[in-house]
Amino acid sequence: MPVPTPKDLLKAYRQGCNITELLREAQGRTQNSEEIIEVAYDLQAGGYIAAMENPEMARHKGEYTAAIAREILRLTTPTSLLEAGVGEATTLSGVLGVLAMDSSQAYGFDISWSRLAVARQWLTDEKFPQVRLCTGSLLQIPFADNSIDVVYTSHAIEPNAGQEQQILRELYRVTRQWLVLLEPGYELAGDEARRRMERFGYCRGLAESCRVLGYDVVRHELFPLTANPLNPTAITVIRKDEPRERPTHVLACPRFKTPLQELGGMLFSPEALAVYPVLCGIPCLRPESAILASLYPDFFQGL
Template identity: 40%
Template sequence: MNTQSDKSLHSDAEELRLLITGMRDVYVRGENAMEYARQTGSAVGNSPVATLIAYDLQAGSYIAEVESNPGANLRWCSQLAKIIDPFLSEQSSLLEVGCGEATTLAGVLQHVSNTPRHGLGLDISWSRCSEGQRWLAEKEASARLFVADLFNIPLEDASVDVVYTSHSLEPNGGREEAAIRELMRVARRAVVLIEPIYELASTEAQARMLRHGYVRGLKETAERLGAKISEYRLLENINNPLNPSGLILIEKSNVSTDHEAPRWRCPLTYQPMNDLGDVFVGEQADLAYPVLRGIPLLRVEHGVLASKILSN
């Protein structure tokens, strides 16, 4: 691992040490943990470490909310399924980036006309993925959930037919270009962004989005990256007018008609990687990534030097 990576990991570990106890205490008191992190940390906006802590603390809350209001979840998932449907067949693959507890992914899989052969969901939080596994099982929906960084997805280029988000880019204001570039890299047919759209929001909503460090300029950013945007609008079913959900639909050109299974790649070396069940191993067998209670841990910091793993 190079010096720059070492410095980054050390910095993240120090931030984790500084924030984890305080954010937990604030969350238990019912206060805003992310606001505490913004006031305590030195990073501008919402740092990845603070976001990870907040998501982990919230694990289980999304399922509880859906269980208390199943009708709202049904409307939300049905709406997204209609958008995604035209790009799927029974041979397709589908990835939700920032799947949380799979409350949206499970609903989308249940409502699309053609259930894709390969359903995937990634999240930065193991706890949320764990809750999501339970939810998927209860709903009899099939998807592979894994821990990963949306800015470094451990999948090969153009290896998933449809990649979509559901308010997962939201807290990453200032990192819009890096996020969209990565989603476009992985997608074969389409990228479906379901995110708050600052430019179509009311003045009051814009002020709130600025205060929380939410994304802006998604359409302009995607176009600057060469994306073909076929739809750009607010959704009919918006849960919170102060956080207006919108659609930015990016269709890929020169689409292959093949529907290969998603192909994994090492998040550090970018070399092809194989799923061996209890561990993911790069083809050069230098790095291994563990699977914790059925959930692959596929962020750079999860990698273990294990060149002898295939010989034991």
């Protein structure tokens, strides 16, 4: 099967095809790559916000996000919050509405720039314009070590079967106090749901992977709210052993985890000698976005 062009994929998506499944078949893969995940989610951009026009969907999302916020408040009162794989921010906005924290200390990143673009508009409409968004990879998160009090995911690890441990290491590294995962509960699901998760390349074994990595798993069970019975959500709560010193920077070079310098509206990494572009106010902090430009500071100073 020939690899579809982007226009072919857009047409297939509009016809209701599962893009990750189509691309895995075209590329002869059994698991999703980051490229496959990026394409699939970018083509969906705007779909989650459009779904909020459905009263039943909006009601469920409100209950789901309020439940996440309550779980966080049982653990701590965070001064900083990160949703990894924030998508269109329909979950983050609901969580923030209950937490009532300073939204300038709330962050979100996603693999897809297009989803973040619509997320920015959604957050502005929902009265959270100060939330800071950037593109990023779950495999190389562009945040400093121990920089965020509470990091959570909502079905973001989901399509990354086979890369669970690497993603967990990165999430744990960024976390300062608590890591809360709301992801497919493969081990807690029935046979039909498991077959579906296997077909779509969904993650599994998150709690066991955390234990193998030496993390303190304080809770792992089915979450009471889920949108699809064939994709039941499990909540896994991981405690970081002791309070860590807060770093002086939050956003970081995804390769070296070091501070970035803002120069000419772009972000420069002195360690990578590279510029990360900022597109319509959204920093593009995936490693693939870096432009090697060792002389950029010199030329910028001369402008």
